[in-house]
Amino acid sequence: MPRTIKKYANRRLYDTTASKHVTLAGVRELIAAGEDIEVVDDASGEDITRHVLMQIIAEQEQGGRPILSDGMLMQIIRFYGNPMQGMMTQFLEQSTETFVRQQQVWQEQFRDAMSNTPAAAMESMMKENLEAWGKLQRSYMDAVVPGRRTKPG
Secondary structure (H helix, E strand, O other): OOEEEEEOOOOOEEEOOOOEEEOHHHHHHHHHOOOOEEEEEOOOOOEOHHHHHHHHHHHHHHOOOOOOOHHHHHHHHHHOOOOOHHHHHHHHHHHHHHHHHHHHHHHHHHHHHHHOOHHHHHHHHHHHHHHHHHHHHHHHHHHHOOOOOOOOO
């Protein structure tokens, strides 16, 4: 169930889950953290999520490094009203989902690779060597010292 954000007539946004006012940047942070949101107009109850999401994207595209190039934006604009508009929407959604899944797989592989660093491998070998050395010492002591027997292991 999405987190509900109310937008008041004075343009303020209110996070009903956290019971506090939030900024547009705060809503962006919620979304970036994986929260699904819905934004409703407090007076009319109208769902204005899309409008707020477009505002967030417009702000993000203004500063720093934009994701949407001018050429890409022009191509998207050209698809509005085109009989292929629905297919374009589907294509963009599927492409983004595929990209996100690939990124998650890459991050998992990277995490696995980092946990198998030479230092981690050396640490594992050292533990194994210490255990083997301890067993050897116990075996030797058991053989050399008459009547001494320790637990196996």
